[in-house]
Amino acid sequence: MRRTSWQEYQKDIADDKYYYARSCIRQNFFPGSEKAFLDIMHNDLGIDIFDDPLHTSCTGIGYHSDIVPLETIMTVVARQFSLMADAGYEHFISSCITSFGIYNEILSTWEEFPETEERTRRYLKEATGRELVKPRSIAHTSDIMFHHRHAIARKAKRQLRNAFTGEPLRVVEHIGCHYAKIFPKSGIGGSEFPYVLAGMIEAWGGEVVDYPERRHCCGFGFRNYLVQANRGYSIANSHKKLESMAPYRPDFIVANCPGCAMFLDKWQYAIAEMEGTVYGADGHGIPVLTYEEMAGLVLGYDPWELGMQMHQVDVEPLLDKMGIEYDREAKYLGKNGKYIGKPDIAAVNCEEARSIYEIKR
Amino acid sequence: MAKRVVIVGGGAAGMQTALELKSRGIEPIIIERDMDLGGKVRDWHKLFPSFTPASDVLQPIIDKVRSSRIRCLLGQEVKTFAEDGVILRSEEHVPADAVVIATGFSLFDAHRKQEYGYGLYHNVITSVDLERMMNNGRVMLADGTEPRRIAILHCVGSRDEKVCQKHCSKVCCITGVKQAIELKQMFPTADVFNFYMDIRMFGPGYEELYREAQQRYNIHFVRGRISEAAQTINDRIQIKAEDTLTGRPLRMSVDMLVLLVGMSANRDNEALAAASNLSLAPNGYFQTKDSFLGAVQSERPGIFYAGAATAPKSLADTLAEASMTASAVERYLRDKYNNR
Structure with missing residues (x-):
């Protein structure tokens, strides 16, 4: 693919000393990913990153659902920045794409309308006694991983290649809408040809799949999903993307947004149950990874340590393809070997389907 | 001794102004950046609305x-x-008794509208690429085959605040109609779609051609801009748009997407204007003294304009304006030297 236009969209990313803001969704659905990010930064790259227990949700989901007013979210965000300054950091990094969009939107609002910043300063002071200190830089955690992709490549235990054929794995990259569609200059590669995930894939030996619906939203869209009556619209978006990417026979999908990773994964289950359609090879689904999981596999992390048992679509076919050794029996053993429960067998998974709807495969 | 006028720009406007001045006994000197005369019209195959070969107009002037x-x-x-x-x-200083700025325009760089994939997808081309293909004698897809379905997108780099091109480029609508007809003449069984936001048929014969395109050639006109283009697995181009007349989203695959690129002000206008104490209009073109009675004069006596240096213009308008500019220069020189 001749994509070079991403080089026109660059931003300054700090090399070290990050203040880490977690994601509400990811902590619930991909808890291993955030831990993997911290481990990779700390242990593999020796980077100073601060995981502050005092910070809170950015309230972005509430904001996008018209529950949290703008003034409130601006004050919450101001508090996060204030905590960062207290901890002695200047570079704010966000694990969540929604939050990343929120932080950019609010910083931009303060810049465009200084009176809103003054008002937020006042509210923050009144509510918490804190002073607002704006970050020197703001980045999404996928930006940070992208920034260090060559360092990770140097420490890689394996590449994104088929261990049997040596061919690069074909990877669909999906960028969350709020990464660069709101502010194209806030993302590496802009909004049309974002390179943040593509850069990692290429640096680690994989091949990026370009397909017609590459830029299309995954369908999360907050109200598309949160309002139950709109969920058909949500799944229709994922369906459109999966139909479009399937002919390219991708080995896996990687996403940098909590909602995208979740919906592209779980809607595959719903589509398989509803229609009997699966999009991956051998009658299975297409595994959906977070970029931390992708980096973790490259660095030799154990897939269950990365939390990949939390996926709806089984990742074993991908692990086998990459030649990764893992303990099949340990999949549902949590920390300290405690059994964490096992999901029902479904059409989208590797084991024989036994859905309650008796879907034909 | 004949008065001397320097004309900056050797395109249609500059050359026609030079000929008009020469016929008035004034010595013109043309300064051209390229190594050839002719400007942008050199790339054009046929001219709207008459389908006159561009070379039939340009070559006699050259x-x-x-x-x-x-x-x-x-x-x-x-x-x-x-x-x-x-x-x-x-x-080097080139002395003159007056100067005519006929520096024309730049073509909008279609790469800037990244969503259309120009330069990335094989069969996304610009209207200028299409004219060049026609000049070279064959319009075809990247694999050498004939297109069966073609979309032409209007207003690429015109009336678009996102790329700071707020102005209408004036000639693209009729160019889209002309090129659609030419494509249909070449490929009678092909489906040709024009995606537009408004159709502005301001010139003589334009509206008639627009009607002919629909009635005689069965060319489809869809009121809606394409939001994005992407390459499909079989090298076609998938486009998305909204048909604003039916209020429905639309998605289709085409073999070729033609981007009707607009006319932009030259990038160096800003530096030239600053160095020469001239003003620019908000769209970056040179600002004339007055829209009605000073349309070819600058704010500085002795400096005049011709052609698309001041705004997008058709070739017909440009050639007509050249006479106007020559008359204004002649009047200026007569007044200047009679008063001494």
Whole structure:
């Protein structure tokens, strides 16, 4: 693919000393990913990153659902920045794409309308006694991983290649809408040809799949999903993307947004149950990874340590393809070997389907 | 001794102004950045609305400039304009009694509208690429086959605040109609779609051609802009748009997407204007003294404009304006030297 236009969209990313803001969704659905990010930064790259227990949700989901007013979210965000300054950091990094969009939107609002910043300063002071200190830089955690992709490549235990054929794995990259569609200059590669995930894939030996619906939203869209009556619209978006990417026979999908990773994964289950359609090879689904999981596999992390048992679509076919050794029996053993429960067998998974709807495969 | 006028730009506007001045007994000198005369029209195959070959219009003008022994400084760029001449990039001063700025326009760079994938997808081309293909004698897809379904997108780099091109480029609508007909003549069984936001058929014969395109050639016109283009697995182009007349989203695959690129102000207008104490309009083109009674005059006496240096214009308008500019220059020189 001749994509070079991403080089026109660059931003300054700090090399070290990050203040880490977690994601509400990811902590619930991909808890291993955030831990993997911290481990990779700390242990593999020796980077100073601060995981502050005092910070809170950015309230972005509430904001996008018209529950949290703008003034409130601006004050919450101001508090996060204030905590960062207290901890002695200047570079704010966000694990969540929604939050990343929120932080950019609010910083931009303060810049465009200084009176809103003054008002937020006042509210923050009144509510918490804190002073607002704006970050020197703001980045999404996928930006940070992208920034260090060559360092990770140097420490890689394996590449994104088929261990049997040596061919690069074909990877669909999906960028969350709020990464660069709101502010194209806030993302590496802009909004049309974002390179943040593509850069990692290429640096680690994989091949990026370009397909017609590459830029299309995954369908999360907050109200598309949160309002139950709109969920058909949500799944229709994922369906459109999966139909479009399937002919390219991708080995896996990687996403940098909590909602995208979740919906592209779980809607595959719903589509398989509803229609009997699966999009991956051998009658299975297409595994959906977070970029931390992708980096973790490259660095030799154990897939269950990365939390990949939390996926709806089984990742074993991908692990086998990459030649990764893992303990099949340990999949549902949590920390300290405690059994964490096992999901029902479904059409989208590797084991024989036994859905309650008796879907034909 | 004949008065001398420097004309900056050797395209249609500059050459026609030079010929008009010459016929009035004034000595013109053309300074052209390229190594050839002719400007952008050189790339054009046929002209709207009559389908006259562009060379039938341009070549006689070039031949006449040559046979009239009008002095042409080719491959030279101007740094500053003044009423007593121009200074070239080489710092050479070319003295004159008046100056005509006929520097034309730039084509909008379609790469800037990244969502259409120009330069990335094989069969996304611009209207200028299409004219060049027609000049080369064959329109085809990247794999050498004939297109069966073609979309033409209007207003690429025109009336688009996102790329700071707020103005209408004026000629693209009729160019889209002309090119659609040409494509249909070449490929009668192909489906040709024009995606537009407004159809502005302001010139003589334009509206008639628009109607003919629909009635005789069965060319489809869809009121809606394409939001994005992407390549499919079989090298077709998937486009998405909204048909705003039916209020429905639309998605289709085409073999070829033609982007009707607009006319932009030259990038160096800003530096030239600053160095020469001239004003620019908000769209970056040179600002004329007055829209009605000073449409070819600058704010500085002795400096005049011709053609698309001041706004997007058709070739017909440009050639007509050249006469107007020559008359204004002649009047200026007569007043200036009679008063001494």
